[in-house]
Amino acid sequence: DIQMTQSPSSLSASVGDRVTITCRASQRIITYLNWYQQKPGKAPDLLIFAASSLQSGVPSRFSGSGSGTDFTLTISSLQPEDFATYYCQQSFIIPYTFGQGTKLEIK
């Protein structure tokens, strides 16, 4: 199975900050990488697919980049509603494994 490793595991930031979360795959996955946001007690929401394609309805302050094994999710200016846990997921090879999550907290 492909292992997905996110860093950091947790992050404190302030409203208005620019934040970057990293996801590394244990083998090359081209751009078969998705990002999800999950708020407490809720199901995840899709933010980005194919590494950099913004899902319809997702604010443009979210962006994704990367290819091969290293990927990033960037939030350009944090809003109060962005404090949540973020997961990457590879969709290159079954099983479509997730990272362990990055919890974004208010500083």
Add this chain to the structure above:
Amino acid sequence: QVTLKESGPVLVKPTETLTLTCTVSGFSLTNARVGVSWIRQPPGKALEWLAHIFSDDEKGYSTSLKSRLTISKDTSKSQVVLTMTNMDPVDTGTYYCARSALKTIAARPPYYYMDVWGKGTTVTVSS
């Protein structure tokens, strides 16, 4: 409007078989390039992808759970069923179903992602 709803027992005993049903609306299970996936999340832990099924009946399973999982669909009822045998307390958690989409970009094999999720159903394994 696309919706998915999970249903099943709240409590199961160790060694029992869990059967979960995902009822979908707003799309058809016969649509090409659309399927349903199951994902679970133990309390306070990360998401774990379990299985998927597509309109052509193509199926995929978690490597570690493959021997215990079976996914199937009933298109007439708009339902996808996941069974997991030999339940254990470590299987306690929230189980989600999600619509899975395949999108072709450039000339590459399709990209797979889960774009609409159910609210989840909580399953506790305890005697």
